Each structure stands twice: as C-alpha cells, then as structure tokens.
Amino acid sequence: MKEAVLEALREAAVDRLEGSTTCSCLSMRAIREIATHLGLPCRELAAIGLENGFVPLRYVKNIGTLGLEGQATLLRSKAVVTGSGGIGGQAAELLVRMGFGAVSLIDPDVFDETNLNRQNFACGDVLGMPKVEVVRDRLLEIDQDVEVTAHRLAADRDNLPGLLEGAGVVIDALDNLDDRLLLQEAAAKQGVVMVHGAIAGSSLQVTTIYPGDPGIASFVPPRVGTEKTRGIEVETGNPATTPALAAAIQVQEAVKALLGRESTLRGKMLYLDLEDWTFEFIELSAR
Amino acid sequence: MDIRVKVATILLGKAVPPLELSSFGLEVPVGMDVESLVASLGIPAGLVGSVTVNNRRSPLGRVLAPGDTVAIIPAISGG
Numbered sequence: 309m310k311e312a313v314l315e316a317l318r319e320a321a322v323d324r325l326e327g328s329t330t331c332s333c334l335s336m337r338a339i340r341e342i343a344t345h346l347g348l349p350c351r352e353l354a355a356i357g358l359e360n361g362f363v364p365l366r367y368v369k370n371i372g373t374l375g376l377e378g379q380a381t382l383l384r385s386k387a388v389v390t391g392s393g394g395i396g397g398q399a400a401e402l403l404v405r406m407g408f409g410a411v412s413l414i415d416p417d418v419f420d421e422t423n424l425n426r427q428n429f430a431c432g433d434v435l436g437m438p439k440v441e442v443v444r445d446r447l448l449e450i451d452q453d454v455e456v457t458a459h460r461l462a463a464d465r466d467n468l469p470g471l472l473e474g475a476g477v478v479i480d481a482l483d484n485l486d487d488r489l490l491l492q493e494a495a496a497k498q499g500v501v502m503v504h505g506a507i508a509g510s511s512l513q514v515t516t517i518y519p520g521d522p523g524i525a526s527f528v529p530p531r532v533g534t535e536k537t538r539g540i541e542v543e544t545g546n547p548a549t550t551p552a553l554a555a556a557i558q559v560q561e562a563v564k565a566l567l568g569r570e571s572t573l574r575g576k577m578l579y580l581d582l583e584d585w586t587f588e589f590i591e592l593s594a595r
Numbered sequence: 596m597d598i599r600v601k602v603a604t605i606l607l608g609k610a611v612p613p614l615e616l617s618s619f620g621l622e623v624p625v626g627m628d629v630e631s632l633v634a635s636l637g638i639p640a641g642l643v644g645s646v647t648v649n650n651r652r653s654p655l656g657r658v659l660a661p662g663d664t665v666a667i668i669p670a671i672s673g674g
Contacts, residue, residue, distance in 0.1 A: 327610045391674045441597050483674035508671035509605040526652070527644055527670065540642050541673030544605050551674075577645075583604035584617050588666050 309346075316342045317362045324365075327372065331363045339364060350453040351409050351533055355383040366451070367407050378567045379407050385566050386410035386455075388423040388471060388478040388500075390463050392439040393417070394551030395505050395558070396481030397428030402559040403479070404447050411447060413440040414471060416462040426548040463487060468494035469515040477562040480504040481555070483526045484536035494524045501565040505554040509544030515577040515592065516561045522575075522592050550582065567577070596626050596661040602636070603668050610637040623659065630655035633667060644670030 320338035324331050334357055343353040354364045358380035363371055369378050374382065389406045392415035403411050418438050423430040427439075434442045440458035447456045463471060463482070468491065472478060472513045478500050482488050488504065495502040496519040504524055505514045517523035528537065557578070564571050577590040600621050607614045614636065623632060629646050633655075645652050645668045648659070659665065 376625045393674050481674045483672060485670070485672045490671065505674075506671045507673040508669065509640060511605055511669070511671060513671060537672070539644065539670040539672040540605060540609070541671055543609070546673045579603070579645075581604050583615075586601065586617070588601075588647060588668060589650060590645055590647050590666075590668070593652065 310356075310554065311348060313342075313348070313356055314360055315409055316346065317357050317360065321362050322369065326368060329372075331368060331371065332361060333363050333365050333368055335365055351383055351455070354453070355380045355409070358382075358383065374407070374563070374567070378563075381567060382407040382563065383409040385476045386412065386474050387562060388412045388414065388475045389481055389482060390414045390478060390487075391481035392427075392429075392443045392505065393423065393481065394426045394546055395555045396479070397430070397439070397443055398552050398555035399479045399481055399505075399559055400443050400447055401428055401450065402555060403562070404450050404454050405412060406454075406559060406563055408454070409566060410474075412455070412457040412459065412471065412475070414459045414463050415439045416460060426546055426551050428552075463491060465490055466496070469498060472498040472500050475500050476566050477501045477503060479555075479558050480506075484538050485524075486536045488524055489528045492517060492525065495530060496520060501562075503558040503561045503565070505558040507538070507539075507546050507550040507554050508539055508541035510547070510550065510582040511580065512550045512557075512582075513579045514554060514557045514561065514573060515575075515576050516565060516571045517575045518565075518574060524577075524592075527577075528591065553580070553582075596659075597622055598632075598659055598662065599664040600632070600633070601664065601666040602638070603666075604625070605639050606638055606642060606667060606669050609639060609642055611639075612637060614638075625657050628655065629653055629657045629659065629665065632659065632665060638667060644668055 321332040324333045343350045429446045438460045444456045444458040502517045579588040647666045
C-alpha cells in the first residue's frame, strides 16, 4: 500500500523552487484525487506525503519555518479552542492555516452586533447564529479536510475532561478568570498544554502553561458573589487589534508546544501595552 | 529613596487623580511597601492584577528598596 501511495505522489508532484530549495509539491486537487482513488482520508495522505518529502501547496509557505516533519506533526494534532469570540475566532483560523489537522470549538453564545468590531467571522448575515457553527463553516471553507468539531456549550468542570480528550494543546480564549482557572486545572489533569491569552483595551497578556506549572492560579482572586470574575476590560472594552494579536501569539506558542520547541513564555506572562509599546515579562510562581 | 515606576496605560485614567505618565521616577519614604505605593498613586486596588518588582511578581506587602523598578499591571480577562 505504501509503495502505491508513494508512486501516486511521485507522479502527481510538481517541482517548485522555494528560496534555494526545490520542493516536490502537491496540489489540493491531486491530493483529493489520490486519496479518493486509494480510499484514504485527505489529511492522512497529506501527512504521509510530508513524511516522504512531498509538500501540499497549501503548506509550502509554512515549510521553511515548520519543516516537513513539523508540518506532518501538526496535521496529526488536535487543538481545542475554548471561546469563539475575539481571540477564539482568530485563533481558530490561524490554527487551520498553520495546519492543525483537527480543531475543536467550544462556545455557548450566538453572534450579536457588539461582536462586529472584533470577532473573526462576525458579519451582518450571521447575527443570532451560534458562533461555533459559523466559525466551523468558515474553517471548512478554508480547508474542507480539517476535522472541525463545534460544541455549543459552556466549558465547565464536568465536561472539560471529555472535551480535552485527544488534544495536544488548548487555546484559552475565555472571557472570565473563574473559567480560565477551571480550564487550567482540567488541562493539567489531562496532560494538555494550555496557552492563555487575555485582552483589555489596548493591552494583552499571554502565557504558556504546561501541566503542573503555576500558570494563572496566582492571578485569580477568590470569586465574590455569583458574578464571574472579570478584569478591567469591563471598563475599557476590546477593540479589533488586541484579540488578533493575542491570538497570533497564542497560536505561535501552540505550534511551538506541539513541535517540542522551547517556549520563552513558559513560567512567564507577557503583558503587552500597545498604547506605549512597552512590555513586561512577569515571572510566575505558585500562589 | 528613589524608585522607578511603570504603570500600564489603561490604568492611568483610572487613577484618582488621573496619572499622566506611564513611566517615571519617584521619591518614596524608606520602608514603603507595594500596597502603599499603589494607594499613594491613587490607583484603585481592585483593578490591579499584578505588581512586579524588578520583573518578578511581588506580594503587596513587599517593602521597596532604593533603585527598585515597580510595574503596576491590571487584571485583564477579555477574550
């Protein structure tokens, strides 16, 4: 079987010069035709191709950074995105374009008009529709071979273990500190790396939390009353730029975690202030 | 004694009275702790998520030393 796959890939591949390297590239159409002919999922065929030196054109601009092996690893990996709002919608798109093979979306809400300023895929014609379903459909327009799962529910202590199953990384795009802490606990128990990101006004923060790390635990004050704990974003709001930037940093961290590359944001919180272009690296410790 | 203070820009307008600069030198009494510094700057304690002294997150009771750099950062949780 493997020889038949490689023979088909060799026949379909087209050489392309990328910088100083000649890549054997595969078009989307070629991958689909071969996969159908051989009865393989397209993602699996693309991964086999990468492992044998064939680059899907979709990823050819990633390869100089990720490498063939790294791109194949992402294709065989699943990322969970908790929250499909400002950060989550942007992160989901970036995960697919980077080449994650499976993306799982979790959010209970529908799009409303206040989302239009910043949330990826929020458009006039999807107002009132569940965010996870809209985001899922848009992701499949970008790449129909990605496995996208949409969970229209709020992540909680009971459902998180199941939702995180099989994931290599979880993007924290939630909107309150209590749920973020629950996510950290669940991710640690499941052995999943969590990339935390939060925004307020012209600022953002990101840290990468491996199981057992202190993470954001020391940041979360005890809950008072029944309202979930939020930050200064209640006053500052959230403009369009900060969720996009936070999501980009988080996805970069997610890729590094999956590829086993060292993260400079492990054990440290990056706080970036876009107003005066200053940043802090806050060393984190247990509460 | 002299210290260096950095305040996140989104906290400047929340201080009473509002602060104008996000980074400045300040003379403070010997023995002043982090909590007193935040209060003396008029920054509402409930908005502060972290205070770092020389890049390390510090408890509010930490006593400041000459030459310290203190950064005051809000709690943020928007997604």
